[in-house]
Amino acid sequence: MTAVIQTEQLTKSYGSHRGIVEVDLMVEQGEVFGFLGPNGAGKTTAIRTILDLIRPTSGRAVVFGIESTADPVAIHRRIGYLPGEFGLYDRLTGAQTIEYFANLRGGVDQAYTRSLVERLDFDPSRRFREYSKGNKQKVGLILALQHRPELLILDEPTSGLDPLVQQEVFHLVLEARAEGRTVFFSSHVISEVERICDRAAIIREGRLARVDRVEALRDLAVHHVELRFSGPVPADVFRAIPGVSNVSAEDHVLRMQVSGPIAPVVREAARYDLADFVSREPNLEEVFLAEYGHEATTDAR
């Protein structure tokens, strides 16, 4: 696979304030890459550095094989960007705004732009300042999508959109992937990353905490395991297994949390007269909370 985005020790600091720290990231062509993190984690700083809107303090970002600070225009020619927070021109209508940015890029297929307007159920005749938050977001999405860029960088793309339009955005992202294009999908909404992304990175306090396939990330979370025995409950045996915690016994039922591989627990359970085995698969939200839960606990102290 070809790397569309690659960062090496990418660092951006604002004086004494942290931005991002030594971020190593690789986004491959044709994938939808999720970028997860809470507010203030450094997602937008990373994106703006990759796009050369701000310059790295150290390290570098390479997009399409071009270093971001060397030829940003060549990169911008091939990307579509939706910022997390943006404003546009209050006095221009939606249509005029779309026309302006289409002209700045050149070669935009008007029929495709019209199809985007229809699919997002957008009325382009009103002035930007008259639009609701969701309609302003639709303008931003059309600006990012209308030239069918090779790389879409979307920062919180579903913010302010109603559920139906959110579905349409997911379809547009998946269509882009089906066409072999790449999508960098930054969000703090875990369910949407879980739903449409192939791989995801979790960023916290400016540093990359995890990067893996979405399924693999789920495996990193704590499994909630419930074992029902026909006979006595061997609680102490399971307490001794590495990764097992919070073991509690009630009648013939043993409950525990398992972090990491679950296989040792399964092997040990098989040695007993087991009536039932329940392991609830964690979702990405639990992965996320597992990453941040420790920090939250530390902060609380």
Place this chain on the structure above:
Amino acid sequence: MLAERGWPGAVYGFGSVFGKGFRDSRRAIVGVAIGLSLLIVLTVLTVVLQFPTEADRQGLAASMALLPATVRGLLGEPINMDRVGGFVSWRLGNTLPIIIGLWSVIALSGTLAGEAARGSLDVLASAPISRVRLAVDKILGHVVGLTIALTVVALATWLSATASSHLPNDAISPLDALSHFAGIGLVSLTAGAVAFAVAPLLGRSAAAGVGGIALFAAFVINGYASVIPALGSLKGLSWLAWTAGHRPLAGVSDPGSVVAVAGLDLVLLAVGVAGFVRRDTGSTVALPTLRLPGADLGLSGPLARSFAGRLPASLGWGIAIGAYGLVIAASASGFVTAISSIPGIGAMIATIYPGVDWRTSAGILQLAFYATAVLGAGLAVAALVSGWSSDERERRLEVVLTGPITRAGWFLRSGVGLLGGVAIMAVMAATMVAFGAQIEGDDIVQPFLGALVVGLYAAALVGVGLAVGGLVGPGPAAAVTGGLALGFYLLDLLGTALRFPDPILQLSLVKHLGQPIVGRFDWLGIALCIGLAIGGLAIGAWGLTRRDLRV
């Protein structure tokens, strides 16, 4: 419907950054072109009609030669005053670069930094356009607009002089008119270029402030260099002084000075482009400022919030106006010496200001400070009304009004807070002016009270702004206030000089303030100011209860 895309949009419209910038300037271009053309035509016609013969012109030139250094400094050296071009270039020579310079400051401080402030710069900068191209297109959008506006003014000058006068010396060639206004344009551009140079570092508001201060400083240095020795040593820093000898309308040219100013403009603009290219987009440095207790003061309710929100600007404007008055008052003896050296000038002033002792700080302040203070107070009020109306424009009011407060209640309280800000500005300015008089050992009461009357004038303008803001909406409130302030000032300044009919002159509220710094109060005018302030507040409150909230 989505519009069709075509190449003409690259020149004017949505086809390019330049085209959009040019389009965005269209109202300013038309306004400046028409407004200044009218001003020029009126001035030309007044000279031609009131001084129709060569003998009349010789008399005019002779009387102008007697003007004191202060007036010569403020308006420029009288050159060939027997020609219509000489009079026009002298009378408006130092005014036009200030008016047009303010346009440049506003346009160039906000052209990129304004995009950053509103949040559109990231979208724009992620388009496949280099930052250099982006910045240059933005600059060209303003420069081309400025060129078009001044070309129209130049042609209006040529046409009005050619059509109205039959004296041989009055003939102005189109080339001279264009050359004259090219010089004006380049000089006017400089303050804007200063703002553009610092905008990537400081952001829009601070850059506009720096540009405005630079323009004001250049004007003061050029205007008072001949009177105040300390300013005389700084004369080389004022680009307005560089081009004082370039007056093609009067028949004299100094192309070297124009080239020098053009070079300065280019350097400043290049610094701004380099700053934009090299810096992170939207990343600015906060200027160290005096920390005011605004947030702490402004939490108890709409009145306190409005007052606290206006307090920094009120103090800033008060200090700026007061500092100007302080310099004038503290230099009063220098002014008196300069004026006294002109034979017969005392008699001339006595004719204009009968009974005024111009040998005191108060007299000098009335002569040299008052009109500028009136203009400054008017512009300050426009800024303060703009800040007040932002509550509705930026939809904070929608949140506030969901609380247990009526619309009229909010309006009255926030309006009083705004008037409180004006009061602070007036007291600050008056105190500094009085301090200047104290330095000279003169009476401080009259200058203090006189400056407070300027504050009442400002409160009257606020009343108008509040009425418009309440009745119509937040959009036109500041524009109407600022337009009225500028209109009153120009009508008073130019109308008197051009001998407009008295009923027209009386339309300016400035005409109804008396000569307050020397203790001559027009009590009816003062009552009118108070009535406008209170009436505007009441009308605005009523208006807001009867209309939808707007943005």
